[in-house]
Amino acid sequence: MTQINHHLTDALLMSYAAGTLPEAFNLVVASHISLCDECRARLGAFEAVGGGLLTEIGEAEVMADVEDVLARAEAIDSEIDMSGFQAEAGIFPRALQEYVGGDLSAVRWRPVGMGVKQAILKTSKSANVRLLYIPAGAQMPDHGHRGTELTLVLRGAFRDQDEHFARGDIEIATEADAHTPIADEGVACICLAATDAPLKFQGLVPRIVQKFVRI
Amino acid sequence: MLSDVETAEKPIGLPKAVEHVASVTYPTSKSKRRGVSIKMNEETDWVDCMSRISASRDREAFAALFSHFGPRVKAFLMKSGTDRAMAEECTQDVMVTLWRKAHLFDASRASVSTWIFTIARNRRIDLLRKERRPEPDELPWGPEASPEPADVVGLQQESAQLAAALATLPEKQRSLIQKAYFGDLSHSEIATETGLPLGTIKSRIRLALDRLRHAMK
Numbered sequence: 001m002t003q004i005n006h007h008l009t010d011a012l013l014m015s016y017a018a019g020t021l022p023e024a025f026n027l028v029v030a031s032h033i034s035l036c037d038e039c040r041a042r043l044g045a046f047e048a049v050g051g052g053l054l055t056e057i058g059e060a061e062v063m064a065d066v067e068d069v070l071a072r073a074e075a076i077d078s079e080i081d082m083s084g085f086q087a088e089a090g091i092f093p094r095a096l097q098e099y100v101g102g103d104l105s106a107v108r109w110r111p112v113g114m115g116v117k118q119a120i121l122k123t124s125k126s127a128n129v130r131l132l133y134i135p136a137g138a139q140m141p142d143h144g145h146r147g148t149e150l151t152l153v154l155r156g157a158f159r160d161q162d163e164h165f166a167r168g169d170i171e172i173a174t175e176a177d178a179h180t181p182i183a184d185e186g187v188a189c190i191c192l193a194a195t196d197a198p199l200k201f202q203g204l205v206p207r208i209v210q211k212f213v214r215i
Numbered sequence: 216m217l218s219d220v221e222t223a224e225k226p227i228g229l230p231k232a233v234e235h236v237a238s239v240t241y242p243t244s245k246s247k248r249r250g251v252s253i254k255m256n257e258e259t260d261w262v263d264c265m266s267r268i269s270a271s272r273d274r275e276a277f278a279a280l281f282s283h284f285g286p287r288v289k290a291f292l293m294k295s296g297t298d299r300a301m302a303e304e305c306t307q308d309v310m311v312t313l314w315r316k317a318h319l320f321d322a323s324r325a326s327v328s329t330w331i332f333t334i335a336r337n338r339r340i341d342l343l344r345k346e347r348r349p350e351p352d353e354l355p356w357g358p359e360a361s362p363e364p365a366d367v368v369g370l371q372q373e374s375a376q377l378a379a380a381l382a383t384l385p386e387k388q389r390s391l392i393q394k395a396y397f398g399d400l401s402h403s404e405i406a407t408e409t410g411l412p413l414g415t416i417k418s419r420i421r422l423a424l425d426r427l428r429h430a431m432k
Binding site for chain 2: 030
């Protein structure tokens with residue numbers, strides 16, 4: 001595992017453990033955890049809280065008979081499971097590959113200007129998630145947020161003010177943060193980014209572009 | 216919860232194999248925290264039921280898990296705003312999954328109640344929100360790797376202690392945690408300080424992951 005310096009917050013891990021995050025956020029969180037054993041262990045702790053709640057919650061009578069449920073389980077048991085998605089070796093975690101339909105080479109990029117490309121992934125509407133391709137040395141348009149934005153680096157790296165983000169690192173930006181990520185020189189930076197509200201760009205031109213590209 | 220035959224000679228109701236494992240690191244009879252050690256025995260009992268299902272498709276072990284956890288899963292789902300009919304359907308699905316995926320349960324990383332909680336959570340998202348639930352990459356056991364018995368006992372004990380700590384939290388704090396897990400708080404409304412001792416169980420899981428990574432190399 002690579003050294004990861006920027007992790008998920010407790011609030012995000014708890015919400016992911018509880019199952020209350022929007023699908024788009026779930027994808028970014030699951031992708032980060034695939035690369036980060038520290039957050040995987042922290043998630044385990046928050047899931048254990050769920051297990052603890054389950055232990056003390058009280059009981060509601062189950063109508064079904066145990067024999068009937070067992071019969072159903074055994075019937076499915078003998079079926080062959082065809083649902084398994086075959087992930088390929090690459091830079092995307094399996095969960096992300098399922099949304100893309102493969103690894104990096106399967107991404108259908110759309111240009112959004114200045115060499116930046118994106119691919120919006122289909123999720124439920126409460127938040128949105130996309131892959132971003134930022135050419136080496138290029139700057140993301142200056143933007144602030146109404147909600148929360150999660151940005152996970154999958155390849156390359158970027159710098160935002162004083163902080164450096166490389167593969168596996170996650171940047172969590174909230175309403176207070178206006179930020180201007182700049183990709184490192186060398187290799188183009190590829191990120192997975194989710195927001196639960198549209199970004200607001202500072203300049204006029206990006207604002208017009210925004211209408212067309214749904215960033 | 217276990218058959219009379221198995222528990223007849225055991226005053227504390229532990230199957231022989233489990234008692235042996237438990238006595239390696241944590242002699243329960245000398246434990247000062249009686250409440251915790253009793254719960255801990257219960258946790259290891261459930262672990263034993265899981266391995267009986269996965270090793271020999273033990274229907275009795277399934278029935279024990281079903282009658283203990285079924286009503287709790289259903290109650291949990293109803294508290295999370297799932298209606299009675301959907302909660303019943305979802306509970307049955309959870310039990311079917313438990314039977315089919317018993318071999319994936321890793322007792323060095325989760326207690327049985329935690330594992331069942333995650334299955335119920337995922338099934339609920341499936342049924343209610345009609346969404347996929349992206350999951351982290353699986354970490355399969357390597358060819359020679361299987362959990363260290365001491366890791367298993369340690370993790371089960373941490374889980375029991377966490378549940379005990381949860382039960383003794385001040386009402387206000389406990390209600391906030393419940394709200395977060397029943398879906399009444401969004402991630403931006405959750406206070407980061409839970410008041411729960413999560414560090415120990417996290418370290419325990421981290422250790423199990425490190426061992427697993429090492430074995431996978």
